[in-house]
Amino acid sequence: MLLLLLAGCGGDDARLVVSAASSMAGALTACSGDFDAADVRLSFAGSDELAAQIRQGVKPDVYAAANTTLPDELNKEGLLSKPVEFATNELVIAVPKDSEIESVHDLAGDGVKLAIGSESVPIGSYTREVLARLPGPESDAILANVRSNEPDVKGIVGKLTQGAADAGLVYVTDVNAAGDKLRAVELPAELEPDVTYAAGVVKGAKQPDEARDFVDGLSDGACADALAEAGFGAP
Amino acid sequence: MLRVEAQTRLGALALDVALDVQPGECLALAGPSGAGKTSVLRVAAGLLRPERGLVEAGGETWLDTTRGVDVPPERRRCGYVFQEYALFPHLTAWQNVAYPLRGVPRRQRRERALGLLERFGMRELADARPRTLSGGERQRVALARVLAREPGVLLLDEPLSALDARTRAGAARELASVLRQVETPALLVTHDFAEAAQLGDRVGVIDSGRVIQEGTPSELAAAPRSAFVADFTGAVVLTGVARSGPNGLTHVELDGGGAVTSTDRGDGPVAVSVYPWEIAIEPAAAARPPGSTQNHVSAEVLSVTRIGNRVRLGLRGPQPLAAEITGVSADQLGLRAGAQVIASWKASATRLVAI
Amino acid sequence: MRPFPVLLALALATALSFLTLPVVAIFVDSSPAELIDSLGEPGALDALWLSLRTTAMALAIILLVGTPAAYLLATRSFRGKALVVTLVELPLVLPPAVAGIALLAAVGPSGILGGAVDAAGIELTLQTAGVVVALTFVASPFYIRQAMAAFAAVDRTLLDASRTLGASEARGFRRVMIPAALPGLAAGTALALGRALGEFGATLMFAGSFQGITQTVPLAIYDRFSTNFDSALALSAVLVGISAAILVSVKLVQGSEALGGAPG
Numbered sequence: 087m088l089l090l091l092l093a094g095c096g097g098d099d100a101r102l103v104v105s106a107a108s109s110m111a112g113a114l115t116a117c118s119g120d121f122d123a124a125d126v127r128l129s130f131a132g133s134d135e136l137a138a139q140i141r142q143g144v145k146p147d148v149y150a151a152a153n154t155t156l157p158d159e160l161n162k163e164g165l166l167s168k169p170v171e172f173a174t175n176e177l178v179i180a181v182p183k184d185s186e187i188e189s190v191h192d193l194a195g196d197g198v199k200l201a202i203g204s205e206s207v208p209i210g211s212y213t214r215e216v217l218a219r220l221p222g223p224e225s226d227a228i229l230a231n232v233r234s235n236e237p238d239v240k241g242i243v244g245k246l247t248q249g250a251a252d253a254g255l256v257y258v259t260d261v262n263a264a265g266d267k268l269r270a271v272e273l274p275a276e277l278e279p280d281v282t283y284a285a286g287v288v289k290g291a292k293q294p295d296e297a298r299d300f301v302d303g304l305s306d307g308a309c310a311d312a313l314a315e316a317g318f319g320a321p
Numbered sequence: 322m323l324r325v326e327a328q329t330r331l332g333a334l335a336l337d338v339a340l341d342v343q344p345g346e347c348l349a350l351a352g353p354s355g356a357g358k359t360s361v362l363r364v365a366a367g368l369l370r371p372e373r374g375l376v377e378a379g380g381e382t383w384l385d386t387t388r389g390v391d392v393p394p395e396r397r398r399c400g401y402v403f404q405e406y407a408l409f410p411h412l413t414a415w416q417n418v419a420y421p422l423r424g425v426p427r428r429q430r431r432e433r434a435l436g437l438l439e440r441f442g443m444r445e446l447a448d449a450r451p452r453t454l455s456g457g458e459r460q461r462v463a464l465a466r467v468l469a470r471e472p473g474v475l476l477l478d479e480p481l482s483a484l485d486a487r488t489r490a491g492a493a494r495e496l497a498s499v500l501r502q503v504e505t506p507a508l509l510v511t512h513d514f515a516e517a518a519q520l521g522d523r524v525g526v527i528d529s530g531r532v533i534q535e536g537t538p539s540e541l542a543a544a545p546r547s548a549f550v551a552d553f554t555g556a557v558v559l560t561g562v563a564r565s566g567p568n569g570l571t572h573v574e575l576d577g578g579g580a581v582t583s584t585d586r587g588d589g590p591v592a593v594s595v596y597p598w599e600i601a602i603e604p605a606a607a608a609r610p611p612g613s614t615q616n617h618v619s620a621e622v623l624s625v626t627r628i629g630n631r632v633r634l635g636l637r638g639p640q641p642l643a644a645e646i647t648g649v650s651a652d653q654l655g656l657r658a659g660a661q662v663i664a665s666w667k668a669s670a671t672r673l674v675a676i
Numbered sequence: 677m678r679p680f681p682v683l684l685a686l687a688l689a690t691a692l693s694f695l696t697l698p699v700v701a702i703f704v705d706s707s708p709a710e711l712i713d714s715l716g717e718p719g720a721l722d723a724l725w726l727s728l729r730t731t732a733m734a735l736a737i738i739l740l741v742g743t744p745a746a747y748l749l750a751t752r753s754f755r756g757k758a759l760v761v762t763l764v765e766l767p768l769v770l771p772p773a774v775a776g777i778a779l780l781a782a783v784g785p786s787g788i789l790g791g792a793v794d795a796a797g798i799e800l801t802l803q804t805a806g807v808v809v810a811l812t813f814v815a816s817p818f819y820i821r822q823a824m825a826a827f828a829a830v831d832r833t834l835l836d837a838s839r840t841l842g843a844s845e846a847r848g849f850r851r852v853m854i855p856a857a858l859p860g861l862a863a864g865t866a867l868a869l870g871r872a873l874g875e876f877g878a879t880l881m882f883a884g885s886f887q888g889i890t891q892t893v894p895l896a897i898y899d900r901f902s903t904n905f906d907s908a909l910a911l912s913a914v915l916v917g918i919s920a921a922i923l924v925s926v927k928l929v930q931g932s933e934a935l936g937g938a939p940g
Contacts (some may be wrong), residue, residue, distance in 0.1 A: 132902075134902040134903060135901075135902050137902060138901060138902035138903075138905075199802060201802075201884065204885065204899050205903075206899065206900070206902055206903040206904075232886065233802040233884060233886055233889070234802055234884030234885050234886045234890065235885050235886055235887070235891070235899070236880075236884065236885060237880070237885065237898055237899060241880065241881075241884075241885075244881060245801070245802070245884060247786075248780050248784050248785055248786050248801070249784070249785030249786045249790070250784065250785050250801035250802055250884070251802065251884075366836075366840050367839075367840075368836050368839070368840070393839070393844075394836075394839040394840050395839050395840075395841075395842050395843055395844050395845075396842075397840075399840050400840070401836075401837070401840040403833050403836070403837055405831075405833065407831070407833040407834050407836070407837035409834060409837075409838075409852055409855075409856070410856060411855040411856060411858070412855075420838070420841055420843070420851075421841040421842045421843075423842060423843075466841065467841075470840075470841055470842060476840075
């Protein structure tokens with residue numbers, strides 16, 4: 087992404103650099119071509135990694151995260167405009183198509199291999215919220231089955247599609263994106279965390295106006311439609 | 322006793338040799354580069370397998386292609402001295418010498434290695450690495466190492482060529498002495514006939530994969546079978562006993578009769594060498610010219626060989642001699658086999674090497 | 677001053693600054709006390725110990741298998757040798773991500789040999805063994821290449837001499853070839869070590885990231901840098917220290933060879 091910023095400007099269209107959480111990869115890639123005001127360059131990674139880069143001085147135009155915490159923090163630090171909540175997502179248990187796992191309680195079973203997000207990435211912190219709402223022994227048993235703390239959802243999905251892990255906690259949009267390789271097991275409503283996505287314009291962005299338009303478009307525009315199609319919910 | 326027979330193709334070269342070396346004898350194979358000399362050694366050592374070949378040493382058969390016998394090099398008791406000595410760079414001199422001593426407890430290995438180095442006057446340098454040793458010192462370590470193997474056969478590849486001219490003379494004497502002391506048959510190769518003559522009891526001239534002529538150095542020089550041998554053998558080698566004479570000259574009593582004078586220093590048994598083209602020939606009947614610095618030897622012409630516009634004369638005196646004169650002179654003198662002549666050359670053209 | 681030498685000096689100064697500044701920054705950005713404290717945080721020491729263990733195991737495999745293989749390639753000719761050499765060197769030019777994919781496709785649970793690995797009762801993905809496999813795969817070409825060059829450069833007559841002195845080929849290999857090739861072998865080991873210590877992409881994709889089991893130092897750095905930059909710095913500093921130590925050791929081995937070493 088750094089190289090993108092270092093590269094000279096080319097073409098007639100202004101270039102808009104958007105850093106977004108991995109879970110939005112499919113949807114945003116599909117809709118970014120429809121953004122007329124500028125040529126959109128997308129960069130996906132864990133929301134925490136993108137936030138760290140902004141703190142180190144990297145300046146994309148838009149930052150879209152898988153939680154509200156990180157954008158709020160950046161806003162308080164004066165690095166981001168006031169964040170706008172533009173979508174919600176649902177945490178689910180993803181399993182291979184032919185898995186016998188039917189509920190969250192099955193995750194505590196003997197020999198179940200789990201892949202979840204690392205603590206510092208939103209998917210990881212949401213997962214730990216879920217586990218914290220479970221009774222202690224069950225939560226411990228599930229944690230004991232964790233075999234990998236992945237830096238982003240892509241890694242979790244990869245472990246599942248490769249058959250390395252038996253189950254993982256990801257967003258329902260990720261299961262959708264994986265086609266028919268994975269199946270989603272719903273979490274009981276009382277465990278479901280509040281997964282709200284928020285975005286803002288980075289202070290010092292090169293194209294602040296186009297950035298504002300893009301952020302607005304996440305709530306109401308081509309990208310909003312694409313997100314809905316991918317399975318994201320309304321804010 | 323060593324027997325080596327080999328017939329094989331090596332690139333463009335067709336090697337075809339059959340050699341015998343008796344115990345205590347040193348056969349020197351002399352020839353130009355590319356003649357196949359080193360290949361003969363490698364066949365004997367087991368480093369090269371010929372298409373057809375036989376190697377027998379000390380009653381053992383090391384190679385017999387007709388019977389599918391091919392003993393690997395490590396089980397042939399050969400002592401092979403390589404041209405650049407092939408000392409192991411990461412081992413000290415004594416460790417190099419001790420390398421062939423397997424199954425011997427460490428203390429004894431060191432002692433035996435030191436003993437061998439002592440024999441070559443190298444004991445003080447026992448802990449030195451090869452890279453710090455001079456060419457001559459390295460050669461001595463290589464010899465000591467090979468003797469540690471207690472070999473049944475000695476194979477030497479150009480043992481002196483890696484040395485500078487000054488070291489060479491001394492090293493040649495030492496090597497000749499070592500060769501005389503060991504009872505094992507030794508096969509040596511060199512591109513220098515004088516070296517072969519000095520170190521070998523017999524010399525075989527090899528060219529293009531074949532041994533053209535075999536015999537004592539004097540025989541080869543005196544009666545070359547072909548122009549190539551004649552050209553290759555160069556100097557005449559006589560033997561005699563030297564003692565200092567008046568005017569700083571050395572007087573040499575030749576074995577078999579006759580005497581010569583040399584401007585070289587010498588004392589005791591010596592090899593006398595002179596190049597055939599420095600020898601002048603006159604009919605025996607001619608009056609003797611005066612001058613004590615001229616050596617004269619009476620001889621009978623044995624052979625007349627034309628080499629281009631030169632003529633090589635094989636002569637029989639108290640020892641075999643060879644002279645080279647222009648074709649014109651030979652014609653003028655009307656030389657034929659059986660003619661009696663006087664061979665003359667200067668004392669300053671007479672080289673002495675102690676043997 | 678003449679222009680050309682000035683240009684050369686300028687080029688060197690630029691290269692030097694570019695290369696040393698990031699490394700120096702690691703040590704300067706935080707105080708040593710902060711760095712040492714961060715090392716005490718959970719996970720940091722685990723990552724260090726795991727990295728050292730897995731790298732050591734990978735290296736042991738690489739040396740054991742790679743040394744004879746390199747020797748064969750360096751000293752014998754056979755039909756198709758050029759192809760074999762290219763195949764052996766291939767992982768060298770593979771991007772780490774591709775290496776990860778390759779390993780999954782080969783010995784991952786859904787891979788070609790996945791069934792066989794499973795049947796043999798071996799677990800690779802999500803296990804330390806998987807890390808060792810990934811490190812071995814990416815680092816071995818670095819060693820084998822150097823080892824090949826080192827063996828090829830040894831005077832062949834040394835081996836001939838060894839054999840004529842009564843040592844079998846195997847003994848000659850151990851007692852003559854390897855010591856003679858040692859500086860090159862040491863350099864190859866250092867390269868492979870460095871590569872293995874720093875391996876990230878293939879490890880993450882193939883073995884996953886779990887403290888104490890698969891989270892090596894590079895993965896630990898990546899896990900922490902957004903939330904705990906000091907800890908990431910501390911781990912980076914340790915890796916720099918280890919890498920520097922490796923480089924120095926190799927120089928020492930090479931230097932001692934050049935100077936002839938101590939007698940006896």
